[in-house]
Amino acid sequence: MLEVQNLSAWYGAAQALFGVSLRVGAGEMVVLEGLNGAGKSTLLQSVIGLGPRTQGQVLFQGTPIESWPAHRRAQLGLGYVPEDRRLFADLSVLDNLRVAARVATPKDGQVPITVAQRQEQVLELFPALRAMLKRRAAEMSGGEQQMLSIARTLMTAPSLLLLDEPCEGIAPLLVESIRDALLALRKQGLALLIAEQNALLADHADRVITLVAGQLSEPVA
Ligand code: ATP
Numbered sequence: 001m002l003e004v005q006n007l008s009a010w011y012g013a014a015q016a017l018f019g020v021s022l023r024v025g026a027g028e029m030v031v032l033e034g035l036n037g038a039g040k041s042t043l044l045q046s047v048i049g050l051g052p053r054t055q056g057q058v059l060f061q062g063t064p065i066e067s068w069p070a071h072r073r074a075q076l077g078l079g080y081v082p083e084d085r086r087l088f089a090d091l092s093v094l095d096n097l098r099v100a101a102r103v104a105t106p107k108d109g110q111v112p113i114t115v116a117q118r119q120e121q122v123l124e125l126f127p128a129l130r131a132m133l134k135r136r137a138a139e140m141s142g143g144e145q146q147m148l149s150i151a152r153t154l155m156t157a158p159s160l161l162l163l164d165e166p167c168e169g170i171a172p173l174l175v176e177s178i179r180d181a182l183l184a185l186r187k188q189g190l191a192l193l194i195a196e197q198n199a200l201l202a203d204h205a206d207r208v209i210t211l212v213a214g215q216l217s218e219p220v221a
Helices: 041-048 070-075 093-100 115-125 144-152 172-187
Strands: 002-009 014-024 029-033 052-058 077-082 158-165 191-195 206-210 215-217
Touching: 014 041, 014 052, 014 070, 014 191, 014 215, 029 041, 029 052, 029 144, 029 172, 041 052, 041 070, 041 077, 041 158, 077 144, 093 115, 093 144, 115 144, 115 172, 144 158, 144 172, 172 191
Parallel strands: 029 191, 029 206, 077 158, 158 191
Antiparallel strands: 002 014, 002 052, 206 215
16 A cells, blocks of 8 residues: 655755655554654655655555655545644634545445545544534644544545554543544554554554664564
């Protein structure tokens, strides 16, 4: 599904990634670990096309996309949940979901899903959001905002979800809700690449990979 080959990235003259290669298969959940500054955000941003200057290849479903702008990558099925969430603070929960809604092109023989049906699926994953559809995003807790940020990205009907530290700074109970939603999404066939330090996600990952100073470190046996 996603294949990153020999990816390097630079902020001006400062190199942040050094020849990183990884793959995420269909329906796989891969957790990307690493200390602050190791390059996790840079890697995710480079995959979605919002990062700094890069060299190397990014293939999504076999198509090289490294020179594509972010919106084209999103149209192809990449969803990105940034660390800072980037919600529309003055819009309600419902409007945050609706502005992102996109009707995906159905695969051969499949009936297209309407926006209302997709919204229903997303709210089933995050029941807490259903109870606050009219609330402004600015009036939600950090964990609720994180759920909304994930839910909003799901409204774009991605087939691979990139998440940047979804559990950071969030109350344990909501971390569990987020974990359960992500596991349910994997069960539904969504592929996930998650930058995360919280072991609650790594414990369930198909693979855990570790970045150290911009390079992948070999897994400890
Ligand atoms: P964190 O968990 O703190 O976000 P991270 O693993 O996601 O850490 P990155 O944010 O990708 O790491 O940072 C990787 C390297 O790139 C660091 O040395 C960082 O200082 C540098 N860097 C990140 N963003 C920029 C930027 N906008 N301009 C210059 N250097 C940057």
